[in-house]
Amino acid sequence: xxxxxxxxxxxxxxxxxxxxxxxxxxxxxxxxxxxxxxxxxxxxxxxxxxxxxxxxxxxxxxxxxxxxxxxxxxxxxxxxxxxxxxxxxxxxxxxxxxxxxxxxxxxxxxxxxxxxxxxxxxxxxxxxxxxxxxxxxxxxxxxxxxxxxxxxxxxxxxxxxxxxxxxxxxxxxxxxxxxxxxxxxxxxxxxxxxxxxxxxxxxxxxxxxxxxxxxxxxxxxxxxxxxxxxxxxxxxxxxxxxxxxxxxxxxxxxxxxxxxxxxxxxxxxxxxxxxxxxxxxxxxxxxxxxxxxxxxxxxxxxxxxxxxxxxxxxxxxxxxxxxxxxxxxxxxxxxxxxxxxxxxxxxxxxxxxxxxxxxxxxxxxxxx
Amino acid sequence: xxxxxxxxxxxxxxxxxxxxxxxxxxxxxxxxxxxxxxxxxxxxxxxxxxxxxxxxxxxxxxxxxxxxxxxxxxxxxxxxxxxxxxxxxxxxxxxxxxxxxxxxxxxxxxxxxxxxxxxxxxxxxxxxxxxxxxxxxxxxxxxxxxxxxxxxxxxxxxxxxxxxxxxxxxxxxxxxxxxxxxxxxxxxxxxxxxxxxxxxxxxxxxxxxxxxxxxxxxxxxxxxxxxxxxxxxxxxxxxxxxxxxxxxxxxxxxxxxxxxxxxxxxxxxxxxxxxxxxxxxxxxxxxxxxxxxxxxxxxxxxxxxxxxxxxxxxxxxxxxxxxxxxxxxxxxxxxxxxxxxxxxxxxxxxxxxxxxxxxxxxxxxxxxxxxxxxxxxxxxxxxxxxxxxxxxxxxxxxxxxxxxxxxxxxxxxxxxxxxxxxxxxxxxxxxxxxxxxxxxxxxxxxxxxxxxxxxxxxxxxxxxxxxxxxxxxxxxxxxxxxxxxxxxxxxxxxxxxxxxxxxxxxxxxxxxxxxxxxxxxxxxxxxxxx
Numbered sequence: 001x002x003x004x005x006x007x008x009x010x011x012x013x014x015x016x017x018x019x020x021x022x023x024x025x026x027x028x029x030x031x032x033x034x035x036x037x038x039x040x041x042x043x044x045x046x047x048x049x050x051x052x053x054x055x056x057x058x059x060x061x062x063x064x065x066x067x068x069x070x071x072x073x074x075x076x077x078x079x080x081x082x083x084x085x086x087x088x089x090x091x092x093x094x095x096x097x098x099x100x101x102x103x104x105x106x107x108x109x110x111x112x113x114x115x116x117x118x119x120x121x122x123x124x125x126x127x128x129x130x131x132x133x134x135x136x137x138x139x140x141x142x143x144x145x146x147x148x149x150x151x152x153x154x155x156x157x158x159x160x161x162x163x164x165x166x167x168x169x170x171x172x173x174x175x176x177x178x179x180x181x182x183x184x185x186x187x188x189x190x191x192x193x194x195x196x197x198x199x200x201x202x203x204x205x206x207x208x209x210x211x212x213x214x215x216x217x218x219x220x221x222x223x224x225x226x227x228x229x230x231x232x233x234x235x236x237x238x239x240x241x242x243x244x245x246x247x248x249x250x251x252x253x254x255x256x257x258x259x260x261x262x263x264x265x266x267x268x269x270x271x272x273x274x275x276x277x278x279x280x281x282x283x284x285x286x287x288x289x290x291x292x293x294x295x296x297x298x299x300x301x302x303x304x305x306x307x308x309x310x311x312x313x314x315x316x317x318x319x320x321x322x323x324x325x326x327x328x329x330x331x332x333x334x335x336x337x338x339x340x341x342x343x344x345x346x347x348x349x350x351x352x353x354x355x356x357x358x359x360x361x362x363x364x365x366x367x368x
Numbered sequence: 369x370x371x372x373x374x375x376x377x378x379x380x381x382x383x384x385x386x387x388x389x390x391x392x393x394x395x396x397x398x399x400x401x402x403x404x405x406x407x408x409x410x411x412x413x414x415x416x417x418x419x420x421x422x423x424x425x426x427x428x429x430x431x432x433x434x435x436x437x438x439x440x441x442x443x444x445x446x447x448x449x450x451x452x453x454x455x456x457x458x459x460x461x462x463x464x465x466x467x468x469x470x471x472x473x474x475x476x477x478x479x480x481x482x483x484x485x486x487x488x489x490x491x492x493x494x495x496x497x498x499x500x501x502x503x504x505x506x507x508x509x510x511x512x513x514x515x516x517x518x519x520x521x522x523x524x525x526x527x528x529x530x531x532x533x534x535x536x537x538x539x540x541x542x543x544x545x546x547x548x549x550x551x552x553x554x555x556x557x558x559x560x561x562x563x564x565x566x567x568x569x570x571x572x573x574x575x576x577x578x579x580x581x582x583x584x585x586x587x588x589x590x591x592x593x594x595x596x597x598x599x600x601x602x603x604x605x606x607x608x609x610x611x612x613x614x615x616x617x618x619x620x621x622x623x624x625x626x627x628x629x630x631x632x633x634x635x636x637x638x639x640x641x642x643x644x645x646x647x648x649x650x651x652x653x654x655x656x657x658x659x660x661x662x663x664x665x666x667x668x669x670x671x672x673x674x675x676x677x678x679x680x681x682x683x684x685x686x687x688x689x690x691x692x693x694x695x696x697x698x699x700x701x702x703x704x705x706x707x708x709x710x711x712x713x714x715x716x717x718x719x720x721x722x723x724x725x726x727x728x729x730x731x732x733x734x735x736x737x738x739x740x741x742x743x744x745x746x747x748x749x750x751x752x753x754x755x756x757x758x759x760x761x762x763x764x765x766x767x768x769x770x771x772x773x774x775x776x777x778x779x780x781x782x783x784x785x786x787x788x789x790x791x792x793x794x795x796x797x798x799x800x801x802x803x804x805x806x807x808x809x810x811x812x813x814x815x816x817x818x819x820x821x822x823x824x825x826x827x828x829x830x831x832x833x834x835x836x837x838x839x840x841x842x843x844x845x846x847x848x849x850x851x852x853x854x855x856x857x858x859x860x861x862x863x864x865x866x867x868x869x870x871x872x873x874x875x876x877x878x879x880x881x882x883x884x885x886x887x888x889x890x891x892x893x894x895x896x897x898x
Contacts, residue, residue, distance in 0.1 A: 023787020086807030
């Protein structure tokens, strides 16, 4: 048991004091910086019930859409949230910026994707539709499909379609779709599509109704009308690249409407419930997928789909610097984990990000 | 029994009587059989005998170092002192104060503190004894460390300290060993006058009895042939003849029999008798705090301890942060994806696992070495025996304070390590990502470990559960090896090595087991915060 000297005692005290100060600096922040800029906002009603973990990260979106962490948003109580900015980040002027709160869901993920990336995704979507159509046509055009699969598959789908529309739920869906179409400026879409579609339809109608002995016989004696010209015209309209582009844009607009996801899900559910309930479907599809006569088409489709899904994923996740965005990754993670979490965004008015996030209500500063 | 003014019986009055004393060693060898002897106030007696005949054993028995309760020893007989009669077969006696051959002074204390610790743990001594002690130490500065005194001064301090123990008998073990002729003669005169002045019988164990026998009143010789204690006149020539006769008849003495009894075999199973015998050692707060302060400094606050922890923390904080963020495979691609989780993971690894582990390993082993050396030295230099003999509770002042100081060290130094590790991790991260906010680092680093508004970091209980028992346990292991019997300096070195090996093994096992259990509990909780 040795004793120290005044110097060693002083040294020990100094080392302990410095360690303590460094610990405070490390754990709580620099003692030389002002405390964090904090501002209290009214808490949106839809966030009530999301209380875990009680505070969430806040980001600022840069010009290229990259999210930069700037602080935390803390749920103070059922009525108030507090935005706390890190003391060492660039000051935020709330006069020309707004704070929005997002739930980490698919909608938020899509809203965060910059406009340029959305255009690219639209282009990938167009290519995807075209690819699927080509592969489908290639398969359907094969004699093997016509002889072995066409009729049974057609019967199954027709039966499922008829059964689905008999479901009372579909009446509600019908009304919702109609509303959405109107709200998503469907008339403008129609106006854009009509100049392309009308010449084709007009010639088809002429062809259909031109008098011919055969046609007259079918109409008067058999009560039939030859609709094949009209079907051909409709198919030509749908494969027209201009129409496809317009439709794709319109689809994105509809996709941003929350109801579209619900309606889509309901329709898909209803259709697939009916379809899969049909005991004829599974053995037929299985047989088709294992049919070596379709293997080339299926393999091509698989490869292309894989490449395109990667492209879509990259566009959703990557930002201007070509690296994955931390916020997008965070949102995806919570979606995959099925956890309800929030993020706050500080968005500068008039920025591209502000336009993309215009559907979100900005937080209102609390007066209490 | 009449008493002198000083509270001591007049010279020549019988003070202690030992009847029918039989001592047999654990191996069955009989040292004494049915021996009787008495000691009178103020007399000087030479206890002689060939090596291994049992002189030290007899002193150990009468000073309380061994008793019939110690494993293997067979002891019988009675001791009478001051009207009390003690059965040696069932009770331990601490009749004699021992001045050890190597003095056994408490070397971390000053001269005055060596005297004070003896005085304050025993009954007050009379003015005659105080006066004798003052005379004994008139040229000794009591404020200096006892180590700084000369050999002769240290011997007188040791005698004075033993006198302050207020024992009825004073045993001097080889007091003139290593002294030249004149010093030996001066010592003999000193013992003679001291014995007369304080009226205490003095028993001297001596191989070199030439100058001591001149001041002795009589000689008691242990005869291994008859296992008897033979009384001889104080005549050097006669004693020499007797010893030569014994050696001629008995051959080489058994060296082991003369060794002191191992402290770890001396247990307190037998009650220390009351009255004229010793009361049980009572600890005092001031002395406890004094020893505690010393060990706190040594084991916790000394610069070398702080340096160990500081360097360990810097290495942990830097290496883990630097290598994870600089050498991550596909860094550019993966970093934005895993950055937040990586920081949370690094925080867990650094603050919950590595900082406590590193501190426990560094401080546990450092302190184990220090404790092993300190206690080993105290055992080897008979300081532990001296503490027992002086009624100083070493289990409180040494064992207790070392364990408390180790516990304090584990808390203070782990806290320091957490502080430094956290800061170094932050500084390293800030160096790698100079454009990012260190508050963002803090936000993500502590996201699962220290939620905002929470007083303590999550898992503080786990950190304490890992660190405190590690460091205190390693100290306990070092104490165990330190207290084992030491007959050479090599034994001290071996006890240090064993304390290091077993202490470190224990720390690693404890930390591994607890960390595995911690992971089991934590992984379930982390799921909910992920």
